[in-house]
Each structure stands twice: as C-alpha cells, then as structure tokens.
Amino acid sequence: MDLSRAQISGTGIPVRGNDIDTDRIIPARFMKCVTFEGLGEYAFHDERFAEDGSAKDHSFNDERYRNGNILIVNKNFGCGSSREHAPQSLNRFGITAVIGESFAEIFAGNCAVMGIPAVRATENDVQQLMSGVEKDPSVDVAIDLEEQAVRFGTEQFAVTLPDSARKALISGTWDTTAMLLANDAAIAATAARIPYMVDFAVSKS
Amino acid sequence: MRANLFNKIWDLHTVGQLSSGQDQLFIGLHLVHEVTSPQAFQMLKERDLAVRHPERTFATVDHIVPTSTQTRPFADALAEKMMQAIEKNADEHDISFFGLDSQNQGIVHVIGPELGLTQPGMTIACGDSHTSTHGAFGAIAFGIGTSQVRDVLVSQTLAMSRPRVRRISIDGALGQGVYSKDVILRIIAELGVNGGIGYAYEFSGTAIRAMNMEARMSICNMSIEGGARVGYINPDDVTFEYLDGRPYAPKDMARATAFWQSIASDDDADYDDIVVFDADTIEPMVTWGINPGQAVGVTKTTPEIAALPNEERETAEQAYRHMDLEEAQPVGGIPIDVAFIGSCTNSRITDLREAAHIARGRRVANGVKALVVPGSRQVHRQAVEEGLDKIFTDAGFEWRAAGCSMCLAMNPDQLQGREICASSSNRNFIGRQGSPTGRTMLMSPAMVAAAAVKGEITDVRELQ
Numbered sequence: 001m002d003l004s005r006a007q008i009s010g011t012g013i014p015v016r017g018n019d020i021d022t023d024r025i026i027p028a029r030f031m032k033c034v035t036f037e038g039l040g041e042y043a044f045h046d047e048r049f050a051e052d053g054s055a056k057d058h059s060f061n062d063e064r065y066r067n068g069n070i071l072i073v074n075k076n077f078g079c080g081s082s083r084e085h086a087p088q089s090l091n092r093f094g095i096t097a098v099i100g101e102s103f104a105e106i107f108a109g110n111c112a113v114m115g116i117p118a119v120r121a122t123e124n125d126v127q128q129l130m131s132g133v134e135k136d137p138s139v140d141v142a143i144d145l146e147e148q149a150v151r152f153g154t155e156q157f158a159v160t161l162p163d164s165a166r167k168a169l170i171s172g173t174w175d176t177t178a179m180l181l182a183n184d185a186a187i188a189a190t191a192a193r194i195p196y197m198v199d200f201a202v203s204k205s
Numbered sequence: 206m207r208a209n210l211f212n213k214i215w216d217l218h219t220v221g222q223l224s225s226g227q228d229q230l231f232i233g234l235h236l237v238h239e240v241t242s243p244q245a246f247q248m249l250k251e252r253d254l255a256v257r258h259p260e261r262t263f264a265t266v267d268h269i270v271p272t273s274t275q276t277r278p279f280a281d282a283l284a285e286k287m288m289q290a291i292e293k294n295a296d297e298h299d300i301s302f303f304g305l306d307s308q309n310q311g312i313v314h315v316i317g318p319e320l321g322l323t324q325p326g327m328t329i330a331c332g333d334s335h336t337s338t339h340g341a342f343g344a345i346a347f348g349i350g351t352s353q354v355r356d357v358l359v360s361q362t363l364a365m366s367r368p369r370v371r372r373i374s375i376d377g378a379l380g381q382g383v384y385s386k387d388v389i390l391r392i393i394a395e396l397g398v399n400g401g402i403g404y405a406y407e408f409s410g411t412a413i414r415a416m417n418m419e420a421r422m423s424i425c426n427m428s429i430e431g432g433a434r435v436g437y438i439n440p441d442d443v444t445f446e447y448l449d450g451r452p453y454a455p456k457d458m459a460r461a462t463a464f465w466q467s468i469a470s471d472d473d474a475d476y477d478d479i480v481v482f483d484a485d486t487i488e489p490m491v492t493w494g495i496n497p498g499q500a501v502g503v504t505k506t507t508p509e510i511a512a513l514p515n516e517e518r519e520t521a522e523q524a525y526r527h528m529d530l531e532e533a534q535p536v537g538g539i540p541i542d543v544a545f546i547g548s549c550t551n552s553r554i555t556d557l558r559e560a561a562h563i564a565r566g567r568r569v570a571n572g573v574k575a576l577v578v579p580g581s582r583q584v585h586r587q588a589v590e591e592g593l594d595k596i597f598t599d600a601g602f603e604w605r606a607a608g609c610s611m612c613l614a615m616n617p618d619q620l621q622g623r624e625i626c627a628s629s630s631n632r633n634f635i636g637r638q639g640s641p642t643g644r645t646m647l648m649s650p651a652m653v654a655a656a657a658v659k660g661e662i663t664d665v666r667e668l669q
Contacts, residue, residue, distance in 0.1 A: 018520050019398055019496050023634045027641070028614045032269065032283035034243035034290045036351075046641040075516065076399040079432070079496075080634060081613075082334040083241065084350035105368075105402055105434045106334060110350035164225035164366055173225070176352075177252070180229060180360040183220055187257075187362055190220045190231045195464040196324060197233065200455035 003172030005115055008097040009142035012133035012152070013059050013068030015044070020073065021080035022107065026089045028081075039085055040092030060093065064137040072130050073100035074123075078107025087111050097143050099150060099159065101126050112165040115174045117143060119159035121150065128155065145170050209474040210439055211370045211405050214345045217468075218328045220362055227364045233327040234344075235357045237264040237300065238313045239291040240615065241332030245354035246294040254359040256298040261361065263322060264295045265303040267312045268615045272578050272605035275305055284616070298358075311581020311607040314338040314549040318422065319583050321451025325440035325465035330357050335549045335631065337428040340437030341421035342444055343469060345405070347434045368403055368435065369477035374410035377484035382666035384559065385420035386427075386551060386629070386649040388412065390490035390500045392482065393431040398498040401433030404478070407470065408438050412484040418447040419555040426550045427631050430497040439469040489665055491536045492633045492647040494524030499633075500647070503664045507534045527635055528644050529623075536662050539646070541627045543620060544575040544657035545638075546602075546650045548612035548630035552580030556629065556650040557588050561596045563654035563668055569601035570660030576603040576618070578610040602657065614639030627656035 030042040048058045055061045059068075071090060077100045078086060087110045090098075098111065098118045111118040121129070132139055132152055141152045143159070145166055150159050168174040180187075191197045208216075220229040235258075242264070249255070256262060269284040279285040288305075295302035303309040309316055314335050317323040325343035329336060332354045339346035349363065356363055373396075375388055393400075406428050413421065421438050428436025445462050448454045455461035488502030499521070501507065509532045510521050525531065530539070546552070546560050557579065569575045577597045579585040585607055588594055594604045611618040612630035619639025620626055626638055626645050633645035646662065655665040 017523070018516065021496070021632075021634045023613075023632070023637050027636055028268075029639070031240055032281070032287060032615060034287060035247065036244055046636050051641060076402070076432070079398060080334065080430075080632060082332060082348035082350055084244075084332075084352060087350075102399060102402065104399070104432065106348055106350065106429075110352065113350065113352040113356075162366060164223075164227040164364075168225045171224075176356055176364045177254075177359060179223055179225075180356055180362050180364065181254075183229060183362075186220045186229075187231065187360060190218065191258075191361070194217060194231065194233065196327060196455070196461070199464070200457045200461045 003115065005117055005169040006145050007142065008070065008117060009140060010069035010096070011067055011138060012070045012072050012129065012141045013065040014072040014130040014133050015059055016074060016130065018075040019079055020077050022078055022083050022086040023080055025078065025086040026083065031083060031085050036085065036088040036092070039089035043089040043093040068137065069094050069096045070141045070143065071095045071098045072126065072133065073098060074126060075101045077103050079104040082106045084110045087114055087116055091116060099126065099129065099143065112168065112174060113176055115169065117145060117161065117169050119143060119161045121157060121159045125157040207471055207473050207475050209370050209407060209470040209476060210343055210437060210468055211345060211407065213468045214326060214328060215367055223364055225364065227366050229362050230328060230365045231362050232330045232357050233261065234322060234329040235262045236313050236317055236329065236331035237262060238268060238333060239266045239287045240268045241351050242294065242354055243287065243290040244351045245358060248355045249358060256300065256358050257361045259299045262300045264291060264300050265310055265313050265316055266291060266305065268609045268613065270305065270608040271617050272608045272610045273617065275606055308582050311583065312549045312552065312609055314426065315552060315580035315584065318342065318418065319451065319581060321448050321454030324448065325444060326468040330363065334429045335426050337434065337436045338422050338426040338549060340425040340435060341418060343437060343440035343465065345435055345437065348429065368405050370407055371404045371478040371480065372407045372409060372476040374479065374481045375408065375412040375484050376410045376481060377412060378415065379412055379484050379487060382489055382651065382669055383487055384649040384651065385416055385423045387487055387490045389424045389427040390492065390497065390647065391487050393427065393498045394500045396431055396480065398430060398496050399432045401428065401431040404433050405435035405437065406433040408436060413438055414441065417555060418443060419553040422553065423550050427497065430631060440465050489649065489652050491652070491662055493528065493530055493536055494521065495527055495633060495635050496520065497631065497633060497647060499524055501536060503537055503662065505536065507532055507536060509533050537664060539662045540660060541573060541656050541662065542624040543626040544573060544653050545611045545626055545628040545630065546576070546653050547578030547580065547610045549580065550631045551629035551650045552578060552584065554584050554587050557584070557593050560650040560654040561593045563651050563665060564600040564602060564658065565596050567600055567658040569657050573657055573660050575601065575657040576605055576611065578605040579607050581607045600658065611638055613637060627653045627662065629653045
C-alpha cells in the first residue's frame with residue numbers, strides 16, 4: 001500500500017467559520033463507542049440536523065459537495081477537546097485533506113498521525129478558494145506537498161505545514177509507532193537517567 | 206544557566222531526534238480513561254504489541270459514569286460496553302485501574318494529583334486536552350489523540366515538536382471574590398482562544414505564588430482553552446507540602462525535592478515572550494458567548510460588535526444568536542435555569558468550600574436546578590467530613606457522586622432544550638452540555654453558587 005500523501009487531489013467542500021471546535025465536529029454523545037467505525041455519518045451532526053431530524057443548511061448536507069474530499073476551513077479549526085474522533089469522523093465521511101487559515105495544535109497532530117495533510121494558507125487565499133468552490137463545486141483542487149502549493153482551476157497559491165508533518169506525509173512514514181519502537185535502546189537509556197524513574201521510583205501502594 | 210522549566214524537562218526526556226525532525230519524548234506518566242483508549246488498545250491487539258511500562262500507566266473512569274446511581278450494568282448499554290472495555294484492557298495489560306469499586310475513582314485530572322502520581326519534573330500525557338492541569342505541579346503535561354495513546358502505550362514515548370514558551374506573570378493580589386478561574390478567563394479573553402497555539406504557558410508572579418495547588422490546577426487546566434497545549438507553574442514549597450505523604454508520592458522526599466527544585470525555571474531564564482497582568486484589575490469573570498475567550502467582568506456589559514476586531518465579529522454574531530443575548534447588555538441579571546459546580550476545572554475541595562460559603566444559609570432560587578459534583582471519591586469523602594454536603598442539600602443543591610457530569614454530554618447529566626447554565630466547567634461550546642440548543646456561561650464555583658441562589662448572574666462579592 002502506498003502511504004505517501006505527497007499529492008492529494010479531488011474537489012473541495014467549504015465549511016465557513018472561525019474557532020470551530022471538536023464538539024461541533026463530533027458531538028460527545030456519538031463518542032460512546034469502542035471503535036471509530038461508523039463515525040462518518042455523525043460528522044458535524046448537530047450543525048447538519050435539527051433536533052427533529054430535519055436537515056439544516058450545511059455544506060456536508062449539500063448535494064453539490066457530495067464528492068468533496070478536501071475540506072476548506074478558516075481560523076483555529078479543531079479547537080477544544082483532543083478527541084481523535086473528530087478527524088476520524090471527517091475521514092470516514094470522505095475527507096482526505098484539510099486546507100485552513102490555522103488549526104488547533106492537538107487537532108493538527110491527530111491529522112498528522114492519521115496521514116491527513118492539514119495545510120495552512122493566508123486568509124485571502126482561503127477566501128478565494130472557498131468562493132471558487134462555492135461558485136463551481138466541481139473545480140479540481142490539488143494539494144502538492146513537495147511544492148507546498150494548492151492548485152484549483154487555473155489558480156495557484158502557497159501553503160505551509162510543519163516540516164516534520166510534511167516529510168512524514170511525503171515519505172509515507174506518518175504512522176509513528178514503528179519509528180518510535182525502533183529506538184528501543186535509546187528509550188531505555190533515557191528512562192535510566194530520569195531521577196523519578198530510578199532514584200525515587202514509586203511502586204504500587 | 207538561563208533555562209526555563211519547560212526546556213529543562215524537555216531536554217531531560219528527549220530520547221533523540223526522529224527522521225521527521227521531531228523529538229522523541231519519553232513520557233513519565235500515562236493516564237488513561239474510558240473514552241479515548243479502547244481504540245488504542247484495539248490497535249495494540251491488531252499489531253500484537255504490549256504495553257511497555259504498565260507501572261507508569263494508570264486508568265480510571267470519569268466521562269461516562271452516571272453521578273446519581275452507579276449500579277451495574279449501567280442503564281445506558283453503550284456506556285456499559287465502554288466500562289467493560291476499560292476493565293478488560295486494564296486487566297489484560299496489568300495497568301492499575303481505579304474503577305467504580307475503588308475508593309480512588311474520580312476525574313482523571315483530579316485523582317492524578319491527589320494520589321501523588323502527578324509530580325514536578327515529569328512528562329505526563331493523557332488522551333484528554335485538559336491534561337494541562339497537571340502542569341500546576343511543574344510538570345510538562347498535555348493532551349493527545351488516540352493514535353498517540355497507542356504510541357505511549359507501546360513505546361512510552363511520543364513524536365513531538367518543541368513549542369515556544371510564553372511567561373504570563375500575574376503580579377499583585379487578587380481581590381476578595383476573585384479566584385484563579387477569573388484569572389485564566391481574563392488571560393484567555395485578552396490573549397485569545399488561539400493566542401497560545403505553538404506555545405507552552407508558564408504562569409508566574411506573586412498572585413500565582415500565593416495560590417494553593419487546587420487554584421493553580423484550575424489555571425493550568427484551561428491553558429488549552431487559550432490554545433496552549435501546555436500550561437505550567439514552577440514548583441515551590443506549596444507544591445512539596447501538597448505532595449508529602451500522598452499514596453504515590455516519593456518516600457524519600459528530600460531526594461525528590463532536590464530534583465524538583467533543580468528543574469524550576471532559573472531566575473534569569475529566557476522566554477520567547479512575556480506578558481504581564483495586574484491582579485488588581487481582575488474582576489469575577491463570566492462568559493457570554495460560545496468560546497471561553499468571549500468573557501467579561503461581571504460588572505460589565507456584553508461587547509458591541511462594531512467595537513470588536515474584524516476577525517472576532519462573525520463569531521460574536523453567531524454567539525449572540527445562539528445565546529439569545531444582545532450587544533451592550535449587562536451580564537449581571539441574566540436569568541439561569543441550571544447551576545453546575547464540578548468538572549476537572551473546579552471540583553476540588555477548595556472549590557466546594559468556596560461555593561458552600563456562598564450557599565450556606567441560602568436557598569437555590571425557584572425554578573433553578575443546581576448540582577454539585579465532586580471531582581473524586583476522595584473529594585466527596587472530605588466534603589462530607591466537613592459537612593459541605595449538608596450545606597449544599599439544605600440549600601437545595603443536589604449532591605452527587607464523582608464524575609465529569611454536566612461538563613460534557615456523555616452521561617445522564619445534560620441540559621434540556623434551551624436551558625441556560627451557570628457552570629464552573631471549562632467549555633461553553635455550542636452543544637457542549639448535551640443539548641444542541643443549550644447555553645453555557647462559565648464562571649468560578651463561588652459565582653455559580655451566587656447565580657444559583659439568586660436565579661441570575663450575580664456578582665459574588667455582593668453575597669460575601
């Protein structure tokens with residue numbers, strides 16, 4: 001399986017608003033589960049459906065964006081709770097990359113270890129992309145992590161992401177476990193120099 | 206030496222640099238709860254991996270536990286399934302588990318400190334954003350996602366990028382009726398909900414030094430609401446005295462204290478940024494909106510949209526629609542339906558004492574539902590010993606068993622419909638307390654008690 005995420009293309013799906021927290025992305029009541037499977041249908045649930053179950057005006061309900069895989073957002077997206085259920089639900093809904101003005105740190109970290117690029121662009125570029133996609137939802141959107149650029153239609157703009165995430169996504173090494181376990185001896189050596197692990201370690205009372 | 210605590214601890218715990226450029230960071234204490242761990246244990250099973258340091262891993266249940274009746278099986282089959290999953294996972298991997306049959310069960314960020322598990326100089330991770338709480342002891346503590354829970358379980362390490370450090374100094378003395386909750390709400394209101402992204406916050410200054418450990422924890426707890434994944438306070442005698450004699454605290458306190466003192470920030474330490482607040486100017490704070498940065502002093506009015514920076518206007522408009530409040534409306538006098546005292550921010554014994562001081566001899570206003578939910582069984586026991594439960598129930602508050610309760614919508618304690626709640630918790634996000642149309646106003650526990658007995662947002666200083 002090719003794990004590289006160097007290039008991601010498809011179509012966009014804009015969700016406007018600053019400070020969209022993870023409680024809004026996946027309300028807590030849907031986290032009563034022991035697997036992430038099935039979370040896709042609850043993405044943005046309370047923003048998409050009224051309490052009587054009727055659909056509200058939201059781009060995740062909008063037929064025009066039905067095939068959209070690149071989520072486009074504004075500032076501080078994914079703030080609040082650390083729940084990985086948030087990017088997991090977006091991913092299971094069909095989202096494979098996010099373009100935004102800025103991201104909350106834990107959310108961005110969760111995306112990185114799931115192999116989902118979360119790239120930053122200027123306010124102006126995000127506005128143009130959102131407007132472009134709203135005008136023509138079928139316009140091709142492509143993220144190129146090598147070039148650190150997004151292309152849509154005939155337009156192109158620069159994006160940024162932490163260098164560590166960029167390298168890992170390009171090389172396909174975003175699943176960190178194997179990389180961490182490879183340093184077994186160094187982990188043991190580190191533990192052996194930490195005073196509370198050695199000098200005054202406490203066993204179970 | 207010009208190092209701050211953050212960089213000293215980070216350096217001590219760095220295993221090496223990864224090919225990604227990130228640091229591999231050793232994690233000294235891993236706390237686990239029922240909501241964000243089952244998928245991680247499943248990943249271990251799929252990859253046939255074991256827990257590397259079960260003796261550094263501790264689990265409890267808090268998010269899903271009912272606070273009225275806790276008999277098993279739970280009425281909620283989904284909650285019962287999660288409960289069984291963590292019991293089984295802790296048992297299979299030989300992890301210490303403080304379940305419902307333990308006298309030490311409680312909110313993970315309350316029991317870590319009170320058991321003495323949380324100590325200065327540690328790196329602490331947990332699948333919960335409010336892990337920053339433990340920074341009050343001079344530890345680097347932060348929330349992680351479930352895939353990272355997996356990484357800590359199997360390697361006791363994480364791939365992390367070192368953040369910058371911002372020192373936030375609170376100088377002077379807090380006025381009567383002003384608590385650490387008001388300090389952190391003011392900080393977030395000034396620096397913004399995203400102002401701390403990429404930073405660890407060091408809280409210092411005379412007002413911080415004068416605080417007990419419980420008050421310090423409330424401040425560090427809400428660092429994440431200001432965007433900072435880590436918040437910490439340098440350890441001092443208050444810290445060492447708190448830890449002395451606790452079940453998991455070091456027996457050789459002299460040796461431990463020498464290490465703890467050595468990791469505190471040097472007097473002339475370097476910081477990437479420094480911000481100073483004057484404690485005298487901090488009022489009891491109340492949120493009026495849909496994020497914790499939308500807060501004002503209780504004597505003030507809600508802001509006029511035209512007076513806000515451009516980038517805050519849209520969220521403010523949305524907040525006024527959701528909250529059904531108006532611009533330039535005094536926050537004092539806004540009627541409430543529910544009063545909630547609890548959560549990992551404010552459910553410790555000092556929080557309950559402050560709230561009980563206001564509730565004593567008064568009655569919860571007609572039509573207001575008020576609950577007090579201690580953060581742990583230990584807090585519960587101590588409050589009963591001090592007679593606080595009696596003060597609350599005499600005043601018409603419900604006195605509950607330990608858990609996360611109405612802070613988030615994962616157990617039976619939830620807002621109904623459009624109810625508006627004065628809450629000592631940490632998030633006023635839309636839908637956070639269980640009703641998609643419910644409304645939350647954050648404040649200190651004493652302010653919640655004042656709102657409960659008056660039936661409306663009230664300046665607690667009028668009741669002291």
